[in-house]
Amino acid sequence: MKKSAELTKILQANLSDVNLQWINSKKKGEAKDLALAFVLAGRKIESKEISVFDFLQTIDPNWNLETCNAISLVRAYFLVLLEENYEKEIFQKWINELFETAEINESIALIQFLSLSSYPDIVISRAKDAVRSNIGSIFDAIAFNNPFPFNYFEEAAWNQLILKCIFNDKPIHQIIGLNERRNIALAETLSDFAHERWAAHRRVPSQVWRLVIPFINDEIAKDIERLFLSEDEKDQLAASLVCLESESAYLKGLIEQNSSKIKKFEGFNWSHLEVNEPIYTGQEDVSKS
Amino acid sequence: MCQNHKNPSHFEGTEIEKSVDLTPVNYQSYIQGMKFFDPHIHMTSRTTDDYEALADAGIVAIIEPAFWLGQPRTGLASFKDYFSSLVGWERFRSSQFGIKHYCTIGLNSREANNEALAEEVMEILPLYLQKEGVVGVGEIGFDDQTALEEKYYRAQIELAKEFELPVQVHTPHRDKKKGTERSMAIALEHGIDPKMVIIDHNNEETVKSVLDQGFYAAFTIYPFTKMGNERMVEIVKQYGSERIMVNSAADWGISDPMAIPKTAALMKIHGISEQDIQKVTYQNALDAFAQSGQIKEADFIDGLQIDQSQKFNGNTVLRGGQSPRIDKSSIFIR
Numbered sequence: 003m004k005k006s007a008e009l010t011k012i013l014q015a016n017l018s019d020v021n022l023q024w025i026n027s028k029k030k031g032e033a034k035d036l037a038l039a040f041v042l043a044g045r046k047i048e049s050k051e052i053s054v055f056d057f058l059q060t061i062d063p064n065w066n067l068e069t070c071n072a073i074s075l076v077r078a079y080f081l082v083l084l085e086e087n088y089e090k091e092i093f094q095k096w097i098n099e100l101f102e103t104a105e106i107n108e109s110i111a112l113i114q115f116l117s118l119s120s121y122p123d124i125v126i127s128r129a130k131d132a133v134r135s136n137i138g139s140i141f142d143a144i145a146f147n148n149p150f151p152f153n154y155f156e157e158a159a160w161n162q163l164i165l166k167c168i169f170n171d172k173p174i175h176q177i178i179g180l181n182e183r184r185n186i187a188l189a190e191t192l193s194d195f196a197h198e199r200w201a202a203h204r205r206v207p208s209q210v211w212r213l214v215i216p217f218i219n220d221e222i223a224k225d226i227e228r229l230f231l232s233e234d235e236k237d238q239l240a241a242s243l244v245c246l247e248s249e250s251a252y253l254k255g256l257i258e259q260n261s262s263k264i265k266k267f268e269g270f271n272w273s274h275l276e277v278n279e280p281i282y283t284g285q286e287d288v289s290k291s
Numbered sequence: 292m293c294q295n296h297k298n299p300s301h302f303e304g305t306e307i308e309k310s311v312d313l314t315p316v317n318y319q320s321y322i323q324g325m326k327f328f329d330p331h332i333h334m335t336s337r338t339t340d341d342y343e344a345l346a347d348a349g350i351v352a353i354i355e356p357a358f359w360l361g362q363p364r365t366g367l368a369s370f371k372d373y374f375s376s377l378v379g380w381e382r383f384r385s386s387q388f389g390i391k392h393y394c395t396i397g398l399n400s401r402e403a404n405n406e407a408l409a410e411e412v413m414e415i416l417p418l419y420l421q422k423e424g425v426v427g428v429g430e431i432g433f434d435d436q437t438a439l440e441e442k443y444y445r446a447q448i449e450l451a452k453e454f455e456l457p458v459q460v461h462t463p464h465r466d467k468k469k470g471t472e473r474s475m476a477i478a479l480e481h482g483i484d485p486k487m488v489i490i491d492h493n494n495e496e497t498v499k500s501v502l503d504q505g506f507y508a509a510f511t512i513y514p515f516t517k518m519g520n521e522r523m524v525e526i527v528k529q530y531g532s533e534r535i536m537v538n539s540a541a542d543w544g545i546s547d548p549m550a551i552p553k554t555a556a557l558m559k560i561h562g563i564s565e566q567d568i569q570k571v572t573y574q575n576a577l578d579a580f581a582q583s584g585q586i587k588e589a590d591f592i593d594g595l596q597i598d599q600s601q602k603f604n605g606n607t608v609l610r611g612g613q614s615p616r617i618d619k620s621s622i623f624i625r
C-alpha cells in the first residue's frame with residue numbers, strides 16, 4: 003500500500019470531519035498547492051495527539067514513537083503526496099523551499115518526515131543542518147526518536163550528533179541506534195571530552211560511558227578507574243556497568259580491585275542512568291559567600 | 292538634509308526634540324503584577340539583556356513587524372532569510388525568556404521603491420502570511436509617499452483581505468498628517484474593515500481622525516522623537532482607552548524597549564485607572580491582532596506554554612526551557 007493511503011487511514015480514524023474535508027479539498031492540488039497546504043495545516047488542523055505506532059513500524063521497525071501531533075502528521079501526508087504525485091525534481095524544489103522558509107513547527111514537521119521520504123539523498127543535508135541548529139526543538143526533532151541519522155548519517159555526522167547532544171545536556175538514550183553505532187572514533191573523542199570537562203571542574207553525564215564499552219584501551223581504562231573513585235554514585239555505577247559488559251583485558255585489574263562496588267550495583271542497568279545530568283553546573287556562587 | 296549625529300529610528304526622519312529626564316522614581320514599583328503586550332518591537336536588533344528586562348517588567352507577548360534593516364537589501368534571498376528569522380530564530384530566542392513572539396510580515400515602504408525587488412518580495416509574501424503566529428501584514432504604508440509606495444501598500448492591503456489578517460500601518464514622519472489621512476483613505480477605498488487596521492506612530496495631530504474613522508490608533512513611545520510618554524498620558528486622559536495602544540518600536544536606533552512599562556507607570560502616577568492602563572498597554576493590542584486567529588492568550592498569560600504541536604518526537608524529551616539567568620553582579624563568568 004502507498005504511504006499516502008496508510009496515512010489516510012490514520013487521519014480518517016482521528017480527525018474531525020471539518021479537518022478531513024479541508025485535507026480533501028487540498029490533496030489533489032498542484033505541487034505548489036500541496037506545499038502551501040503543508041504551511042496552512044498549522045492554521046487549519048486542530049492540534050491533538052494521535053497514535054501512529056503501527057504505521058511507523060511498517061516503515062521502519064526501529065521507530066519507537068507512539069504518538070504524534072495531528073498537525074505534524076497532516077503535514078507529513080502532504081509531503082508524501084508531493085513525493086508520490088510529482089517528479090523528483092519538483093519534489094526537490096518544493097522541499098527545499100519549505101525548509102528554507104519554515105517557521106519552527108514546520109521545521110520540526112519536515113525533520114520528522116525525513117524518514118518517510120523515498121529520497122534520503124535529497125534530504126540528508128537538511129538532516130545535518132538540523133543537527134547544527136541552535137533551536138532546541140529543531141535539534142531534538144532530528145536527534146530523538148528519529149531513525150534517520152541511524153540509517154543514513156556517515157560516521158562523522160553521527161558522532162557530531164552524539165557529541166552535540168552531550169554538550170547540550172540532552173538525553174542521549176533517546177537517540178535511535180545509540181548502541182549499534184558505537185565506534186572507536188567516538189569512544190576516543192568522548193575520553194578527550196571527559197578530560198577537558200574534568201580539568202574545568204565539570205562533569206560528564208554518567209550514561210555517556212556506555213558508548214566506550216567495545217573500545218576500551220589503556221587511556222579509557224584510566225577514565226573508568228577515575229569513575230570508580232568518584233564521589234558520585236552514578237559514576238561508580240557507570241564504571242561497574244562498563245566492567246560487567248566489557249571483555250577487555252585492560253579492565254581485569256580494575257574489576258578485581260572494585261569487586262565490592264560492582265557487587266553493590268547488582269540488578270542495576272544503564273536505564274538507571276538515563277536521567278538529566280547538567281554538565282554546566284555553575285550553581286554555586288562564590289561572590290555571595 | 293541634516294542628519295543628526297545619532298542613529299535615527301527605522302521610522303523617523305530628522306526632527307529631534309530633547310526631553311528632560313523627569314523620572315527620579317523607581318517606576319517598577321508602580322507596575323508590580325501588571326502584564327504588558329508590546330505590539331511593535333524589533334527584537335532582531337536587541338540583545339538578550341533586553342529580553343531579560345522585558346520579561347522582568349512584565350511583558351508577556353510581543354509583535355515584531357518586518358521592517359527595513361537600516362540599509363537597503365539587494366536581493367530576494369535576504370528578504371527571505373529575514374522573514375524566516377522572524378518566524379524561526381527570533382521566535383525561539385524570545386521563548387527562552389518566557390515571552391511569546393509573534394510577527395507581522397510585509398514589504399516595508401522604503402524598500403517598496405525598488406520595483407524589481409518589490410515584485411519578487413510580493414511573490415513570496417503569501418507563503419509567510421499563512422504561517423502560524425503571523426498576526427498581520429506589516430509594517431507597510433508610506434515613507435516618502437511615492438507612487439511605488441502606494442502601489443505596494445494597495446497590493447498588500449489586498450493580501451491582508453485575502454488572508455483575513457490585520458494590517459499594521461507605518462505612517463510617515465515627514466508630512467505625517469497628510470500621509471496618515473492618505474493611508475486611511477486608501478484602506479477604506481479597498482473596503483477593508485477599519486477595525487482590522489492599526490494605524491501606527493500617531494501623535495496629537497492625527498489621533499482624532501484615526502479614532503473617528505474607526506481605526507486602531509497605536510502610539511510609539513520613542514526617545515527624542517515627538518512622542519514622549521508624558522504626552523501619551525495626556526492623550527489617554529483626553530481620548531480614553533478605546534482602540535488606543537502604545538508600543539516601543541525599539542530597533543537599532545537609540546530606543547527604549549521599556550517604553551510600555553514606563554508609560555504604564557507614568558499613567559498610574561497621573562491617576563489613570565488600572566483598567567485604562569491595561570487596555571492601552573495590553574488588551575487593545577491583543578484584541579486587534581487576535582483578529583488574525585493566531586493569538587491564544589492562554590499560550591502566554593500564565594507563563595509560556597510548551598507548544599503541543601512540537602510533540603511529534605515524543606513527550607519525554609527534556610526541553611531546554613528558559614535560559615538560565617546570569618548573575619550580573621558577580622565577577623565570575625561560568
Ligand SMILES: [Zn+2]
Pocket residue numbers: 301302331333356358430540
Ligand atoms: Zn517598526
